[in-house]
Amino acid sequence: MAAPQYTKPELTDDLVIPAIAENAMAHSKPFVAKPEHQQPLGFPGELVEDWHDKAIAKMGELLERSRALRVFLDSCVKCGACTDKCHYFLGTGDPKNMPVARQDLLRQVYRRHFTLAGRFFPALVGAKDLTREVLDDWYSYFHQCSQCRRCAVFCPYGIDTAEISMAGREIMDHIGMGQKYSNEIIGKVHKFGNNLGLQEKALRATLEGLEDDMEEETGVRIRIPLNEKGAEVLLVTPSADFFASPHIEGLMGYAKVFHQAGIRWTVSSFASEAANFALFVGSYEQMQKIALRIRQAALDLGVKRIVFGECGHAWRVAYSFLNTLAGPWDFLDPAYPTPQHICELTYDLIQKGVITFDKSKNDDKVITFHDSCNVARGSRMGAEPGGQFRIPREIIKACCNNFVDMRADTIGEKTFCCGGGGGLLTDDLIELRVKGAMPRMQALKEVVTGRGVTHMAAICAICKSQFTKVLPEYGMDMDMIVSVHQLVSNAIRIEPAKTM
């Protein structure tokens, strides 16, 4: 396939709201899932004959199931507050990437089939029949939403476009028009326990290799145990942590924290994946199926606690949904929240003085922190609201001397998405990924030129992979993106194991 031709957005001094450019991204579509990706999930292999009726029926079913969908489809007043909030709109200028317009792709059909006004006066309220053109728009534009929820923060009614694009994708899955990237990955989790298709033997070899690396670096054998029964902690982390950089450096950071704290822990080959791509396609059933692997692993290994590694949407599913999908967790130690984020665990240990740092080890860096969208806007850490913003920054400050935040309206609850979330981290969508990353890149560039920032830390596997790819597109070094626990790993003081 020839490299797609497109113009990269220029990074300006200030974030500029683009003029609207109709259909600028209408051509952007991910690969359609093939029957071998669809059928294992119970979805039809290809677009079914009576797709129109099936889609409307599915929409009716989802309306019965989800208050959010029903309320969000009714409540919008078209005030325009969201129109300049989506990073994909800011990066592409395509008006259908304005959250309200993206929602309207679903809303127009909802109105036509489920409201009196739309049934009798369609032109008046912008109701439309579900034609092939509308379906194609759904496929394009529901796959130009990373479900980052930035628009939901700014909407006066809290209308969350993520819920809308999930519903759109779920309807499309049920008529045989799924997205290859997400559905293929969900199939791999069901089959192998992780998104990468890593099998136990390969996983064990990888982990042993990492133990060798750490031994060479520290002189101490720091273990990354696999399938060890009776461990206290089950660590569930994105499989990218076993495989790619800078994720792997983060995994070594977790290992050093556990080692230094003397906590017996283990990774499970059966549930060797924290990511839950079923969130991206909006399927409760698939999400539950993946979550139940974690329950099974916890029961089989007899652990007392579950800790999640650095992954944004994985943490959202874990924090917000795991209790619903796979709870109750009454067989675990109630002294700890279930699940716990690795940052919460590390932060507690820092507070207690169990782990200490030689901060000078990170003196070659000036760090900024990218709040990953699903952590920032879909979950929490710690006991107080906003802990998900504070705790990772506290960890960075504990192990680095130089920390700088990006502009206030681009971090925290207002953070810009990396541009690769929501099942869009696939090369068939590279143009969208590059353009959607623009607002984050713009804010980063500001602190790079203005305040000497050299590195950006993140706690999400998708963010890390996405930035590795898009930073060079904006003239920056791909190694600028680091794991938070990579910084921990660099600076933590290691002693020989206390217990193991």
Add this chain to the structure above:
Amino acid sequence: MTALTVTYALLFYAATAVFGLGLAYRIWLYAKTPAPLKIPTPPAPLTKSGVAFRLAREVVLFESLFKSNKWIWLFAALFHAALVLVLLRHLRYFQEPVWEWVKLIQPFGLYAGFAMVAGLAGLWARRFLVERVRYISSLSDHLMLALLAGIGLSGLALKYVERTDIVALKAFALGLMRFDWQPLPAEPFLLVHLALVAVLMIVFPFSKLLHAPGVFFSPTRNQVDDARSRRHLARWAAALDQGRP
């Protein structure tokens, strides 16, 4: 009893019925539809009283809109606050004797009539002047503004252009409530004003005006952030729990 009085009396009974029943049906739909997952937008409150406080800030201060866009916030706040005052001022047509505080707010309610129209004008201007908002506006968005502006302007005309016989009008209103119909003054601005109000009541349960009850049912704003400590399970989802490990 004139045909006009009968027509308007019946119109208002019909409008009240459509408004009340239509709205009750929508609210019942929202209330009975489960919210299967916890999706509050953070930083979210950890308690129910925190949620009530959050919703109050949304409804009274338009907190999220303030974060989003100061112009929309200004016009929307102006319009809604003025509308509340104007509505409260109108209570005097339905009371005998009139409550003391309703008497007190009468002069403010008059200024509010102008503020309401000014707020609407600002919101409407955005639909023409801001390219993005122009793109998302449909015919019904303009009609809704026209309807509200028409109500506001015809109401102001009753005070400043051609004063209506408010004693007769009040008798008509009280008569409606007591099912003892009294003649309606046949004044053009009054007839327009009342007809538009009736249309607004009829349109309400079928339009974007559902944002008024909707905001209270929005899971992103009305849920407590306690997902780890309390298991949250929808009825239909509980059925999926059968036979799992």
